[in-house]
Amino acid sequence: MQDRNMPKADFVAAIGLTLFGLAVLVRSFEMPRFESLGVNPYSVPGIVPGLLGVIFMILGLILLLRSVNKKGYKLGLDATAVKAYLLDDSTKRFLISLFLCVVYGIFVLRRLAYPIATGLFVFFFIFIFEFRPRKSMASQKRTVLTALLEAVLVSGGVTLVFRYLFLVDLP
């Protein structure tokens, strides 16, 4: 992140952290004290979370004061800046990687058999990043074949090693 944007990010994070600390404090007060069981009041579960809630609020407020001093409250969000960020090459690469990994890890893995899910993930990851739509398909046969080969090798290899060597019950 660029240094000039850091106070803005800190301003938003500080508000989030202070509110988070408050929520943790409130939740820790709501935790049971087991009075009916004769539990020592200094051993109740809410003590440390409550203390952490207070610490978060203090640290959040310090961060807030500092970011306000650096004029971090002037967020200055406009459509052009957001558009430029989204069209940036590195943002695109980040978002595509995040999307592929989340879809594989959270959704596909529990719905498809492990080797198929893994093979599809590896293939699409390589294919999406290496395939150039402007070039002809014929000139990119090698890219597709390499992606396919790596997908088969990775999914087959990991499945065999974990299922038969480490005896893991795969997802």
Place this chain on the structure above:
Amino acid sequence: MIEGIVRFGNALLTFLNPWDLFNVLWSTQLGIIVGMLPGLTATMGVALMTTLTYKMAPENAVLILMCMYIGAIYGGSRSAILLNIPGTPANAATCLDGHPLAMQGKAGEAIGLATTGSFLGSLFGILMLAFFTPLIGTIALKFESFEFFWLCVFGIIICGNLTAPKDPLKGWIAGFFGLFIAMIGMEGMHAYARFSFGSVEISGGIALIPSMVGVFGFSEILMIMKQPKLELIDSRIDRVFPQISDLLRYWRTILRSGVIGTIIGAIPGVGEDIAAWVSYDFARRSSKEKEKFGKGSKEGLLAAETGNNACVPGAMIPVLSLAVPGSAPAAVLLAAMFIHGVRPGPLIMIEFPDFIYQVVAMTLLATVAMFILGLSMVRLLVKVLTIPREKMMPFVFVLCTIGSYAISSRMFDVYVMVVFGIIGYYMRVMEYPVAPTVLGIILGDLLDKNLRRALVLTDGAIIPFFTRPISLVLILFIVLTIVGRMKSFRRGVSVAGKELKGIFRRRSY
């Protein structure tokens, strides 16, 4: 002393069999490759290897993990020298002089110096590990709940302070966030599930390995994929063996970096990257060839690589004696030891007295293997760096996923890894260090139990927390760490220093 040497000798002899030596060789080589590849860190390598070794006998598993750890910290120097991209964060300082040396056509020499520096650093750290662990272990036997509570606070504060040199506040926030993560799930005194919101999965708590694989592995994948393409420089690799004259000329730097690396390793949560930077900085300040630093200084390269590898055995000192990790990979090693039924901590000298010396022997074997493998097959291994990230990263993510899943066979752990990966990514982008968070996750349970136990013992009185000698020392360190970063305090110290100088000068007239 003699007893220690005998125990170390026995431990070393038990590992000198073909099967263990084979394990040492392949795991160190794999560690070097993992370290070489930008995006695969030592922490991630050790975490993934934990999942691959959890069915082995404890000694074999820990041996393989130690080899992976030492190999990876060393291996990162290759990409630092050849790509100007540190293979692991520990090798960031190596780039400064390693890459310029490679640009001058001395890549082989740079690799040789890095290997020798790493070897000597590790050897020095091993000596310190063997000497100080039993000593600290004996002191740790005097620790009670009060001291453990302050130790945890000290760990978070110093780790936050050193891993976020630009802004310690962010380091402390990251550390306390880690402590909060450790609060999630069933607590140890009354079995109450905190912050679980009725979920059975969350009430089991956030496991260390998936969260670490997330913040160090998945977030690294996202960072690597975001960066522009890396270019491998075309440098001839000829002579790899370093010149003895270079080593003799810089013996002071090597020794100093060894001491710095080991001490920084022993500080909770502060890892190899800081050790390398501090060693490098000290070397530059005391060098007679200051002008060469950053332009291909052999002394700078030696300082960085000696410092980061000396940190590895140093980081094992608090792991074994206090069950507090000295670095992020050491945190995974600690978790792996618990998985294998070995309980490091103050009672280790009573429960597993031989284990300390076994770890010393393992570290020595890994160091020797690293030195031999580091000086051989250099040209062949450099080819690994030509693998494009688009082909490497999906494989790494598959390993992150299966590694998180394999230990408990729970899909929930995969979700934890993904969520922590995203959190870790944004923490990095916003300049919050992730190491204090991991330390917080580890220390959370210890802090929670010991604070409550101490409060029960004192019936809620706080005074006893401040009156015990070891507690007082820890409190003093905590206060100095916090106020030491305040501008007004530093200004005050500088004014006081000038006044003192003035007084002495006046007296000498």
